[in-house]
Amino acid sequence: MKRIAIDMDGVMADYDHRMIEEMNQRFNMSLTKKDLLGKHINSLFPELKEEIYQFINTYDFFRYLPVMKDAQETILELSEHYEIMIATAAMEAPGSFAAKYEWLHEHFPFLNSQAFVFCGNKSTVRADYLIDDNLYQLNSFKGEGVLYSAPHNVTIDYPVRMNSWEEVKDLFLSAKPI
């Protein structure tokens, strides 16, 4: 059985939704996802970098991220045909560890925590495929990469790009994925 590693933020969890909500509330802004097209939040507001990191690197930020549309049913279905592992770059925000673990148990109770990996660089992850929104991680990974579309990566050219979990399902349940 082939193994698919799946990233959390921006792929399973709607990180940007929470980020925008938090930015608008804290700094009285009116950001939308469109403002993040092709950009990272830190490049938009370099002067707020430290403050943003302070509120991101917390239990509360990561514990209540919304689940991405169709992620639950698709991952459940994929788990019948593939070994599913979760590979999330948690080392940059060690304040997120407990929240990420609880979030996975709450929203994906069918996954086995023995297949959760909280890592840094995803070159350390052993899987056949990696679904990730981060080009740096896809390039580090030794296996087949699948770019999951996110506002920040829209301008990136990558061989396999998925725009929804529906598309991911079609890809991996087709006769010959990638």
Next chain:
Amino acid sequence: MKRIAIDMDGVMADYDHRMIEEMNQRFNMSLTKKDLLGKHINSLFPELKEEIYQFINTYDFFRYLPVMKDAQETILELSEHYEIMIATAAMEAPGSFAAKYEWLHEHFPFLNSQAFVFCGNKSTVRADYLIDDNLYQLNSFKGEGVLYSAPHNVTIDYPVRMNSWEEVKDLFLSAKPI
């Protein structure tokens, strides 16, 4: 450069020392490492299993584990010849996440947290070698395994067994390791 994955508990950190200290204090026992030869603590005291898990799965238990003799200098030296990554099975004790992260930063400040992996089953880890005291993890890992001696594993037969960090150093800095 070849990559060595290194387990924490029982390899970098003296888990048993802390466990014995805690058992003796909490339950008024007089255990020594000899009592753990060939055994796991849960098989010695099955009636205390739940209570033991409660005190293990905490920040305090993992934050103050002593460092294994010669681990720091050896890993520093190995890091000049190998990529070092840390692979610790933290998912069984999610209460340990923050403590493990801080412990690594305190005692191994020369390591890059991008190469830390908090995992479950080590089949998810991509490295050339794994140094671990746990046979189950060595068997799951896809690479060359090195068993690090611990009281619980003394009766196990394994092709490559190391009894100290001195031996690990000699093995990996020899002309042709494993």
